[in-house]
Amino acid sequence: MLGATTEWRKMEGITHNPETSTLYVAMSEVAQGMEDFMRSGSPNDVFSVIEHAYHGIFLSDIDGTILLANSALAQLLQQGALQGITLEELTHPEDRTLLRRALAQLLQNAEEAPSHDARTQLTFRFAPIHSAIWVKLSLTCTIDTHHQTKFLVGHIEDLRELREAQE
Numbered sequence: 260m261l262g263a264t265t266e267w268r269k270m271e272g273i274t275h276n277p278e279t280s281t282l283y284v285a286m287s288e289v290a291q292g293m294e295d296f297m298r299s300g301s302p303n304d305v306f307s308v309i310e311h312a313y314h315g316i317f318l319s320d321i322d323g324t325i326l327l328a329n330s331a332l333a334q335l336l337q338q339g340a341l342q343g344i345t346l347e348e349l350t351h352p353e354d355r356t357l358l359r360r361a362l363a364q365l366l367q368n369a370e371e372a373p374s375h376d377a378r379t380q381l382t383f384r385f386a387p388i389h390s391a392i393w394v395k396l397s398l399t400c401t402i403d404t405h406h407q408t409k410f411l412v413g414h415i416e417d418l419r420e421l422r423e424a425q426e
Contacts, residue, residue: 315415321400321408323347323362335392335417336385346413351384351391358383361398362411369400369408377408382418393418 272285309316315332319325323346333341336349350358361381369377378399384391397414 314417315394315413317341317413317415319346319411319413321366321411323358323411326410332415335394335415349385351386354383357381358396365398365400365411366408369402385415393422 274283275281276283310329312329312331315329315335317325317328317332325341325344325346328341333339338344341349346358346362347355358381361379365377365379368379378397380395380397382393382395385394386392395416395418397416399412400408401410401412403409
């Protein structure tokens with residue numbers, strides 16, 4: 260059993276074995292531990308943890324096609340559903356080369372050292388429907404059991420207020 264927040268309820272009994280210095284506890288219900296969460300295995304279940312994050316968070320395939328995105332990202336980009344849209348489509352035309360280079364370097368780093376945490380950060384403009392938005396994008400790779408890059412996890416921070424304060 261894993262998890263600092265595992266709920267132990269309905270303790271039925273307790274005993275001690277003095278010969279082995281072992282304490283035994285009988286419980287009729289143990290729930291909501293990390294193992295329970297990990298067993299679900301669904302990206303949608305995992306993603307529910309970050310749905311209410313303040314910043315935009317998404318999961319994409321390695322080509323940058325968004326598979327899941329939280330509501331903060333949709334609100335920032337003034338978009339409805341983001342699933343199926345690529346990062347390149349959302350990027351300002353003048354910054355697309357920067358994004359492509361960053362993605363290529365990230366995937367190359369992940370391929371060369373799959374046991375290491377491959378990540379990158381860049382500041383650029385997203386170009387949603389109305390106007391360009393300066394953002395900081397942090398990307399990290401997730402790998403499968405064969406050390407192959409499976410997904411990209413992205414964190415997007417709105418930099419408009421920071422940039423306005425600097426100008």
